[in-house]
Amino acid sequence: MGLEDQAAVKRVADEHGNGVVVLLGTPDAESTQTLAQTVVAGDPSYAGPLAGVPLGLPVFHVFEPEVRDQVPADVYEAQVALMEMSLDREAILAGLREARRAGATA
Amino acid sequence: MPRVTSDGMPVIRAVSLVLAHVPSLVRLGSKPLRVLREVHDPIDFLRPHLRAWDVAQAYAPNQVFIGNMGVDELAARPTPWHRHPIERAARFGPDGEIMPEDEFFGLLAACDGFQLLGLDRELADRARSALDAHPVIGRAAGSPTVPPGVTAAVLEERVERHRALRIVGADGRLLGAMLPGHDEDDTLTGQVLLENLACKATAALALRHLLARPGAIASADVRYVINCGEEAVGDRYQRGGGNVAKAVAEWAGCGRATGSDVKAFCSGPMHALMLAGALVRSGLHDDVVVLAGGSLAKLGMKFQGHVKHAMPIVEDVLAGFAAHVSRDDGVSPTLRLDAIGRHEVASGSAPLAVMKALYSEPLGRVGLTLLDVDRFSLELHNPEATEPAGSGNVPLNNYRTLASLAVVEKLIARESIDDFVRARGMPGFSPTQGHIASAIPYLGHARRALTEGRLTRTMFAGKGSLFLGRMTQLPDGLSLVLERNAGST
Numbered sequence: 001m002g003l004e005d006q007a008a009v010k011r012v013a014d015e016h017g018n019g020v021v022v023l024l025g026t027p028d029a030e031s032t033q034t035l036a037q038t039v040v041a042g043d044p045s046y047a048g049p050l051a052g053v054p055l056g057l058p059v060f061h062v063f064e065p066e067v068r069d070q071v072p073a074d075v076y077e078a079q080v081a082l083m084e085m086s087l088d089r090e091a092i093l094a095g096l097r098e099a100r101r102a103g104a105t106a
Numbered sequence: 107m108p109r110v111t112s113d114g115m116p117v118i119r120a121v122s123l124v125l126a127h128v129p130s131l132v133r134l135g136s137k138p139l140r141v142l143r144e145v146h147d148p149i150d151f152l153r154p155h156l157r158a159w160d161v162a163q164a165y166a167p168n169q170v171f172i173g174n175m176g177v178d179e180l181a182a183r184p185t186p187w188h189r190h191p192i193e194r195a196a197r198f199g200p201d202g203e204i205m206p207e208d209e210f211f212g213l214l215a216a217c218d219g220f221q222l223l224g225l226d227r228e229l230a231d232r233a234r235s236a237l238d239a240h241p242v243i244g245r246a247a248g249s250p251t252v253p254p255g256v257t258a259a260v261l262e263e264r265v266e267r268h269r270a271l272r273i274v275g276a277d278g279r280l281l282g283a284m285l286p287g288h289d290e291d292d293t294l295t296g297q298v299l300l301e302n303l304a305c306k307a308t309a310a311l312a313l314r315h316l317l318a319r320p321g322a323i324a325s326a327d328v329r330y331v332i333n334c335g336e337e338a339v340g341d342r343y344q345r346g347g348g349n350v351a352k353a354v355a356e357w358a359g360c361g362r363a364t365g366s367d368v369k370a371f372c373s374g375p376m377h378a379l380m381l382a383g384a385l386v387r388s389g390l391h392d393d394v395v396v397l398a399g400g401s402l403a404k405l406g407m408k409f410q411g412h413v414k415h416a417m418p419i420v421e422d423v424l425a426g427f428a429a430h431v432s433r434d435d436g437v438s439p440t441l442r443l444d445a446i447g448r449h450e451v452a453s454g455s456a457p458l459a460v461m462k463a464l465y466s467e468p469l470g471r472v473g474l475t476l477l478d479v480d481r482f483s484l485e486l487h488n489p490e491a492t493e494p495a496g497s498g499n500v501p502l503n504n505y506r507t508l509a510s511l512a513v514v515e516k517l518i519a520r521e522s523i524d525d526f527v528r529a530r531g532m533p534g535f536s537p538t539q540g541h542i543a544s545a546i547p548y549l550g551h552a553r554r555a556l557t558e559g560r561l562t563r564t565m566f567a568g569k570g571s572l573f574l575g576r577m578t579q580l581p582d583g584l585s586l587v588l589e590r591n592a593g594s595t
Contacts, residue, residue, distance in 0.1 A: 027498055034496070078456040085513060085520070086506035 001038045006048035009039055013055050022059040023067065027087055029095030032061060036099035056103070061096050063089050110444035112472075116386040117438035118379075118588060120322055120430040121550040122315035123171055124202035125423040125537070126210040126308055127163070128405065129156040130275045132422050134297065135405035149274050155412055155419045156276045159206045162422060164191035167488045167535035171425070172199030173550045177532035187490055188418050198241075201550035202315045204423070209236045210307070211281060212252040213243065214300075217307040217357055221253065222285040222299060224264060229281055230255030242318045243311065248359055255282075271296030291342045301402040305337040306353055308426030309399030313358040316395065316428040323430055329391045331355045331365030332382055334374035335398035336541050339367075354397060363395075371570030372485070372544035373449075374398070375427075376584035379566075382431040383441045394431045398546075400424030400539050407538055411495025420491050425539040427546050436593030439556035439564075445472045447567065447585030455581055461511045464567050464585045472587075476512045479530065479587075480561045483548035484508070485569065486536040505531035544568040556590045563589040 001009075013020050022039045026032040034044060039057045043050040060067050063084050068076055132138060133148045142148040162168060166187045169175040174196055184190045197203055205213070212233025215223050225233070234252035243249045261283045264270035270283035284303075287294030317325050333351035340347030351365030368378045375398060382394040405421055412419045431441065447468035453459050465482075469475055482505070489499040509526035512518045518526055536543035545566040555561040570582035 027503060031496055031498070078458045080457075082457045082461060082507055082510050082514065085510035086503065086523070 001035050001043070001048065001050075003048045006038065006043060006050045009055070009057075010049050010053065013057060020057055022057050024059065024061045024096070025083075026061065026092065027083075029088070029091040032092050033095035033099045036096055037102060040099060040103035054103075059096070059100070061092060063092060064096075112442075112444055114387055115434060115440045115443060116383040116431050117434050117440055117591060118429055118549070118553055119432045119435060119438045120316055120319050121553050122202045122312045122319070122428045123173065123547060123550050124205065124308060124312045124315055124426045125168055125171055126205045126207075126213075126311070126400070126426075127157075127159050127423050128207050128210055128304075129158075129162075129419075129422045130207060130273065130281060131304070131402055131424075132156060132406040132409065132419055133274070134271075134300065134402060135407060135409075135421070136403040138406040138409055141410065147278075149276065149278055152406075152409070152419065153276060155409070155417070157418045157420075157422055159204075161191065161418070163197060163204050164193075164195040165420070166190065166192055167420075167490070167537075168204055168423065169195055169199065170535040171201075171537075171547055172203060173201035173554070174199035177535065177548070177551060180535055181533045185490075186417070188420060200554070202312065203242075205311065208233050209240070210424075212237045213307045213311060214303055216250045216252050217310055218303055220287065222287060222296070223282060223303065224261055224270070224285070225252075225255040225282040226261065226280065227255035227257060242314045247314060247318070249314065250357070269296070271300060273300075288341070293338075293340060293342050293345050302337050302339050302350075304402040304424055305335050305399035306350055306357070307399065308424045309333060309335060309350065309354045309397045309428070310357045312399070312426035312428040313354055313360075313395065313397055316397075316430055317358065323393050323432070325359045326362050327393055328355065328360040328363045328395050330382075330385060330394045331360065331363050332378045332394065332396045333365065333367045333398060334369070334378035334396060334541060335367075336369065336371065336374065336401060337399070350399070351397070354399075355395075360395075370582050370584075371572055371574065372541045373568035373570035373582045373584050374541045375544060375546050376566065376568035376586055379429065379431065379441065379586055380443070380446055380584065382429075383443050386431055386433055387443060392433050395428055396431060397426070397428040398541055399426045400542065404538055404540055408491050408495035408497065411493075415494040417490075417494060420488060421538055423537045425537055425542040425547075427542055427549070429549060434591070434593070437557060437591055439553055439588045440591050442472065442587040442589060445469060445474070445587040447583070449569075449581065449583035451580065455579070457507065458511075458514070460569075460581065460583060461507065464569075464583050465508065465511060465565070466515060468585060468587070469565075474563075475517055476508070476515065477517050479563050479565045481532065481548070481552065481564045482508060482530050483532070483545040483552065483564060483566045485544050486532070486534045486547050487538050487543050488534050488536055491538050499534070501531065501534035502527070541568075544570075552588055556588060557594070559590065559594075561590070563587060
């Protein structure tokens with residue numbers, strides 16, 4: 001995650017405290033895992049404002065059923081379905097599970 | 107939208123695509139400049155990752171760019187491409203050339219009408235000898251020659267006393283210095299002017315290549331030039347005032363031309379080709395040239411990923427292109443102005459709506475589907491530039507999205523996505539030079555294949571990230587259909 005984005009996430013988390021949820025739209029397993037890890041356990045590259053800052057935010061991917069169920073079907077169709085079909089959904093969700101597991105044990 | 111009749115369509119008569127290999131300028135790209143600000147000797151830091159010219163020349167994607175190798179041949183080659191150089195690589199190809207750095211510095215100086223760029227004397231002499239004998243921009247072509255260089259002491263004085271931008275070679279030597287154009291103007295600093303000059307020079311090189319083709323239009327017959335590069339040329343009162351098109355036309359000897367700049371981020375070239383076609387079809391001009399130079403600011407944009415993976419910085423080339431749009435000659439590929447795909451304001455930014463507006467809607471308008479297009483040219487960023495930096499394989503992702511649209515439209519089965527991508531897509535082979543990477547690098551290949559009969563129809567789509575300029579949240583996009591001339595079938 002870019003340094004500016006990390007700063008923005010940190011600012012929102014500081015301002016709003018509990019109740020902030022991170023929703024990812026990342027296109028592959030690696031970026032999903034890295035971004036999820038950044039907002040849960042801190043910046044893994046130790047370069048940005050979230051280095052050593054374990055925000056522990058709940059993180060979801062837009063391809064997860066929990067998210068899909070909360071979006072009107074026609075909106076999901078227009079906004080997400082095409083990308084879901086073209087990307088490797090299973091690998092992305094596996095990357096997310098891995099980041100959550102690492103965050104839980106950190 | 108009013109219906110456009112299919113008669114009198116313009117054609118793409120010639121295309122040129124050029125690269126300039128500039129490892130020394132990587133350090134002056136926007137990202138390296140910002141990231142290496144605190145590094146004591148940035149060139150020293152970058153040096154292990156900077157390529158020599160013969161290495162850049164033998165890099166397969168660069169050979170595809172100038173037309174020496176086809177896209178299917180590239181797809182069949184072993185990867186990573188930077189570890190598998192081409193054995194018989196050539197500097198010149200059917201579409202253009204890969205210019206070495208020394209010569210390009212000479213070209214920069216020759217394009218600088220205000221003598222703000224000072225070159226080291228030896229470098230200037232070397233460049234002049236080489237460029238005077240250049241087949242396309244040499245003395246015989248009537249191009250301005252490289253002005254004399256200056257001593258190292260003069261260069262140092264310009265840097266220390268006149269705030270000139272220091273230009274250091276990959277070997278650590280001072281190669282030159284770019285003076286600011288005004289003492290108090292942030293839009294005319296040495297850095298900004300060098301970026302603009304690099305854009306002008308690469309566009310000028312592309313235009314001279316275009317005019318040197320066998321059977322090419324005479325320079326005096328070019329009547330209108332449209333530049334679609336992204337550099338903002340202007341001053342403090344009008345940062346993007348323009349007009350690069352006219353500056354390039356002047357340098358290339360197009361004495362009866364005028365022109366203007368068309369801007370739409372990376373979709374600029376598609377808009378420019380459409381407008382050129384419309385000028386030709388309206389009868390206002392018989393011959394219009396569309397061109398663009400490269401982006402110095404984008405050199406080394408993903409260099410951190412390349413350093414991290416201990417690989418060469420492959421974003422070490424500036425790109426340029428030119429295309430001649432003319433009245434129907436009965437041979438050259440036809441630009442179908444009745445099948446323009448438009449991302450309209452109300453199209454929004456939802457992927458499905460964007461894809462339909464750019465692909466299926468314009469094809470449907472003329473009774474075609476996605477399966478009637480042999481090859482699609484989308485953003486063609488080289489994945490070896492983007493993947494090490496975590497930005498993914500941009501062309502592959504876009505082709506898969508396009509194939510998914512074909513699934514949604516019930517043209518192919520979901521299991522056929524990979525086949526669709528393989529048959530109608532191509533690997534990315536363009537340097538990350540923004541507007542040029544956006545569909546344009548395939549234009550030379552398409553023109554040849556459509557003329558020779560290997561392809562019937564191609565589609566080009568450019569998308570622009572307008573939101574980067576902070577004036578709208580919208581993206582932009584425009585697509586064009588290029589097909590085999592009915593007169594040659």
